[in-house]
Amino acid sequence: xxxxxxxxxxxxxxxxxxxxxxxxxxxxxxxxxxxxxxxxxxxxxxxxxxxxxxxxxxxxxxxxxxxxxxxxxxxxxxxxxxxxxxxxxxxxxxxxxxxxxxxxxxxxxxxxxxxxxxxxxxxxxxxxxxxxxxxxxxxxxxxxxxxxxxxxxxxxxxxxxxxxxxxx
Amino acid sequence: xxxxxxxxxxxxxxxxxxxxxxxxxxxxxxxxxxxxxxxxxxxxxxxxxxxxxxxxxxxxxxxxxxxxxxxxxxxxxxxxxxxxxxxxxxxxxxxxxxxxxxxxxxxxxxxxxxxxxxxxxxxxxxxxxxxxxxxxxxxxxxxxxxxxxxxxxxxxxxxxxxxxxxxxxxxxxxxxxxxxxxxxxxxxxxxxxxxxxxxxxxxxxxxxxxxxxxxxxxxxxxxxxxxxxxxxxxxxxxxxxxxxxxxxxxxxxxxxxxxxxxxxxxxxxxxxxxxxxxxxxxxxxxxxxxxxxxxxxxxxxxxxxxxxxxxxxxxxxxxxxxxxxxxxxxxxxxxxxxxxxxx
Numbered sequence: 060x061x062x063x064x065x066x067x068x069x070x071x072x073x074x075x076x077x078x079x080x081x082x083x084x085x086x087x088x089x090x091x092x093x094x095x096x097x098x099x100x101x102x103x104x105x106x107x108x109x110x111x112x113x114x115x116x117x118x119x120x121x122x123x124x125x126x127x128x129x130x131x132x133x134x135x136x137x138x139x140x141x142x143x144x145x146x147x148x149x150x151x152x153x154x155x156x157x158x159x160x161x162x163x164x165x166x167x168x169x170x171x172x173x174x175x176x177x178x179x180x181x182x183x184x185x186x187x188x189x190x191x192x193x194x195x196x197x198x199x200x201x202x203x204x205x206x207x208x209x210x211x212x213x214x215x216x217x218x219x220x221x222x223x224x225x226x227x
Numbered sequence: 228x229x230x231x232x233x234x235x236x237x238x239x240x241x242x243x244x245x246x247x248x249x250x251x252x253x254x255x256x257x258x259x260x261x262x263x264x265x266x267x268x269x270x271x272x273x274x275x276x277x278x279x280x281x282x283x284x285x286x287x288x289x290x291x292x293x294x295x296x297x298x299x300x301x302x303x304x305x306x307x308x309x310x311x312x313x314x315x316x317x318x319x320x321x322x323x324x325x326x327x328x329x330x331x332x333x334x335x336x337x338x339x340x341x342x343x344x345x346x347x348x349x350x351x352x353x354x355x356x357x358x359x360x361x362x363x364x365x366x367x368x369x370x371x372x373x374x375x376x377x378x379x380x381x382x383x384x385x386x387x388x389x390x391x392x393x394x395x396x397x398x399x400x401x402x403x404x405x406x407x408x409x410x411x412x413x414x415x416x417x418x419x420x421x422x423x424x425x426x427x428x429x430x431x432x433x434x435x436x437x438x439x440x441x442x443x444x445x446x447x448x449x450x451x452x453x454x455x456x457x458x459x460x461x462x463x464x465x466x467x468x469x470x471x472x473x474x475x476x477x478x479x480x481x482x483x484x485x486x487x488x489x490x491x492x493x494x495x496x497x498x499x500x501x502x503x504x505x506x507x508x509x510x511x512x513x514x515x516x517x518x519x520x521x522x523x524x525x526x527x528x529x530x531x532x533x534x535x536x537x538x539x540x541x542x543x544x545x546x547x548x549x550x551x552x553x554x555x556x557x558x559x560x561x562x563x564x565x566x567x568x569x570x
Contacts, residue, residue, distance in 0.1 A: 112349055115355070120355025124355075128378065185345050
């Protein structure tokens with residue numbers, strides 16, 4: 060188990076770094092897919108099978124397909140990154156790092172986690188996840204689903220041609 | 228460490244792998260024979276008796292052909308495409324319960340490699356990863372027809388995955404379990420899910436046709452418009468892998484349909500036969516394979532009966548036909564179980 064953990068972690072870290080450093084967008088997407096699959100492996104090591112499979116179905120199987128889709132349709136074979144001067148780059152790194160530092164300092168206390176339930180190896184199984192989700196967290200669950208629907212409707216509305224202008 | 232179990236599982240894994248490959252191989256033969264029968268021809272009859280060695284001859288031919296990788300193609304991804312298609316196709320067979328329990332030397336062994344408690348979702352996960360094989364292969368070929376084919380395949384598979392998932396949601400309401408083993412056990416004694424979920428079954432079947440890129444939904448390799456679709460640039464065994472993956476997918480989806488809707492390895496009157504448990508298990512497996520072969524035949528039957536859809540018809544059917552029906556099915560099942568069968 061420990062070996063598997065380090066193995067998966069190594070895959071994840073290396074592929075995540077390659078996502079950032081690789082030049083061609085299509086390779087970035089493929090490394091990200093590898094990273095996600097390794098992450099699903101981590102979930103399985105934690106005995107959260109449901110989360111692992113949903114992670115593969117939703118992130119690897121749907122969202123990354125859409126990423127790949129866009130890259131293929133736009134034919135972004137070479138990365139088009141605007142070139143900045145060295146001074147601007149260094150400044151960007153410094154400000155980004157400072158911002159990150161402030162963020163960590165501000166939210167450090169909120170990350171002190173007290174587990175709501177005592178840990179059991181069964182906690183990630185689908186029956187337990189479902190029961191918790193539909194009993195205790197029913198309202199947030201439903202609200203988030205309404206949020207998703209509204210986002211989808213919004214996207215459809217943006218995509219529709221505006222007929223009120225009346226050009227054709 | 229339970230070595231007997233490991234050894235048994237390893238041997239069983241290899242048997243399943245072999246059976247999958249052989250069935251897929253002979254599906255190509257079966258398809259040509261069925262096509263010939265429907266078109267009043269003889270079909271393959273030169274290699275061996277009744278042309279039974281034809282798949283072997285085809286395999287040898289595929290391996291011996293010259294391998295061409297186009298100069299403008301992305302070499303790594305070009306090879307990765309068919310590999311992904313083949314791997315994901317083979318991975319799905321792991322969760323399917325191929326039979327009941329076998330008793331060997333006083334120990335019980337299950338004829339299923341892994342009984343995941345989310346087995347049916349695992350099948351979906353593998354199906355959704357399978358899209359990459361086609362997408363990456365089509366894109367890496369650097370050919371406009373291949374790209375069109377792979378984009379069609381991807382959008383078709385994403386669209387029909389939704390309706391397929393919704394058909395399964397209604398099924399899960401009836402069974403109350405995501406484990407394929409439990410779903411099969413519940414159907415013992417002719418309580419086949421198809422009688423409880425007829426609409427769900429039809430939706431699932433239609434989506435299975437679309438997911439495996441079979442006619443009438445074989446637009447990704449529509450030869451009248453796209454030459455060869457996503458595998459236009461492929462040759463030799465890499466093309467063979469793509470074609471083979473399609474037949475494996477057909478076999479596995481037939482197995483999944485037989486498992487979740489047609490009782491898996493359950494057969495009628497099995498309790499009245501009075502045979503030993505091992506014989507019953509093997510009989511059940513044989514019956515399961517008969518069901519699978521029927522569905523494979525159905526796939527071929529439909530292919531040689533129905534013409535291909537047009538692309539907009541395909542999308543209309545998926546989004547405006549199947550998804551609303553699947554939603555209706557979920558609501559109807561939910562209402563029924565909420566008001567009439569409080570479990």
